[in-house]
């Protein structure tokens with residue numbers, strides 16, 4: 001089954017976002033549990049959540065993906081910034097415990113000159129106290145484009161974090177197609193090789209979700225500028241191969257393309273037509 005959705009706003013509550021997803025023929029969605037620039041989060045409404053749970057039971061929506069605020073940096077040089085990131089992360093995980101089947105995607109962080117090793121250590125130290133045995137959510141490290149001092153531009157860096165996390169059955173990876181291409185993994189011409197490399201470095205069992213985006217810039221550009229499906233450097237043929245690849249096709253796909261809701265609807269229609277059932 002093809003699981004595809006887009007990034008939607010939860011401003012109108014979870015039942016409404018679920019209905020909006022279904023209205024554009026999506027069977028999952030991504031959302032910010034709070035403003036992408038941080039700030040405090042609205043309290044969850046238990047009545048809205050139970051209606052949303054009912055909607056999930058009665059529709060094809062099986063899993064949903066939360067995206068952490070962009071501004072958090074568990075690898076910061078500043079203790080204050082790290083603590084702030086930790087508190088947001090911890091609070092988000094607590095809130096996500098109240099929601100049905102979900103995962104929490106975050107940008108691993110930027111080492112801001114301290115070096116990759118130090119950054120990996122700071123991130124994994126935090127994860128070791130943030131990830132609790134009793135939580136339901138799976139935490140996903142996102143593959144990054146390698147802008148500035150971003151950690152997560154190579155599979156080795158992500159594995160460096162994962163191998164230091166003790167409760168590692170609660171951790172996975174979300175592969176962003178724009179980011180990995182920008183990072184220098186040629187998923188346009190060598191998709192099989194990149195997947196094999198992911199498998200040998202991290203293990204495909206860790207791959208839990210795909211951010212499906214075209215890229216405005218080319219291979220190894222480290223720009224992180226998403227483009228609409230088929231209009232970027234990856235192009236439609238490469239994206240069709242990705243959604244149909246035997247090792248990827250059963251994962252949930254999330255569009256983060258520069259679109260409004262009707263633009264997402266068109267892309268979902270296009271991609272559903274190109275997915276080989």
Ligand code: FE
Nearest residue numbers: 067106107142
């Ligand atoms: Fe992201």
Ligand code: FE
Nearest residue numbers: 142176211256
């Ligand atoms: Fe992404």
Ligand code: ZN
Nearest residue numbers: 178179224226
């Ligand atoms: Zn991005």
